[in-house]
């Protein structure tokens with residue numbers, strides 16, 4: 001995605017096809033790793049860029065989750081899924097770069113496959129917002145595409161890249177991890193959970 005692309009336009013257009021187009025990736029790659037986002041989390045949580053609500057099935061029972069997204073059309077799909085959640089779910093139209101929550105409001109924030117769709121400036125602003133709204137001893141967890149680990153997977157990513165960019169505005173080979181420090185987030189864990197997807201754990205820097 002170039003920095004000129006507008007995620008709102010893109011996701012308003014693709015929302016009605018999103019789950020269908022994404023289905024093979026969801027079932028072959030994402031579904032098994034989504035629960036890792038929520039391991040040991042509870043209390044008041046933020047699902048940043050909730051999309052069509054694919055994380056909803058994994059929200060910890062009894063937690064209160066605020067799912068926010070720029071796109072009303074994506075949120076409409078998430079609303080349908082929220083009816084069966086074991087958590088108390090609030091879905092809100094909101095820009096991650098300007099969150100309408102007080103400082104330290106959340107026990108933890110998660111985001112899956114969101115930052116790879118954002119222009120560079122917006123990424124930094126949104127990461128700063130996560131650091132602001134999560135309490136000092138809270139957690140931020142990201143599932144994000146990262147440079148693939150093997151030559152073969154890097155070649156596969158190069159083949160998929162134009163399509164991923166066209167469909168989702170996604171940049172598949174970008175590593176967000178080095179950007180966390182400049183947004184006042186301290187990385188406390190990072191590992192590849194598939195050949196080209198990282199699970200990054202962080203906390204607000206003190």
Ligand SMILES: C[S@@+](CC[C@H](N)C(=O)[O-])C[C@H]1O[C@@H](n2cnc3c(N)ncnc32)[C@H](O)[C@@H]1O
Nearest residue numbers: 007011049050051054069070071074095096112
């Ligand atoms: C690839 S989808 C991922 C959705 C979901 N997290 C998942 O795991 O399926 C990226 C989502 O991020 C949202 N998004 C992109 N930029 C955003 C921003 N600045 N503020 C809020 N949401 C944003 C898009 O509207 C879209 O729903």
